[in-house]
Amino acid sequence: MSIDNPCLTCGACCAYFRVSFFWGECASSGGAVPDSATVQVSPFHVAMLGTEAKPARCVGLMGDVGCGVRCTLYEQRSSTCREFEASWVDGQHNAHCDTARAAHGLPPLMPPLEPQLSPDRVA
């Protein structure tokens, strides 16, 4: 993990969106996400605790958004977290990344990211 990973000085998406996923990803169902870090939001879905209502902030997020953050549940995070990538990783724009950053007063990431970077969200 590069220290230049833009997510390490951001964390906006973890403090903006409802981070929901199928309950089967919870540890009690054979998955990895600790049940205690989730809340049920529909018959088949849970959300990361703290993201079920606005203002959102995932219980797993440590640090100050826009300064320095890390995910305390990184190895146990859901597919929703694993699949959400910073804008311009692999050359792909992620408008949702821009939206979350803007909500916290952060500018959008601009391409190209350094080629050696392989940012994974809030590692």
Ligand code: SF4
């Ligand atoms: S990456 Fe970590 S801090 Fe961010 S929403 Fe997922 S579990 Fe929470």
Ligand code: SF4
């Ligand atoms: S994916 Fe985007 S919004 Fe989320 S932490 Fe990384 S740079 Fe910030």
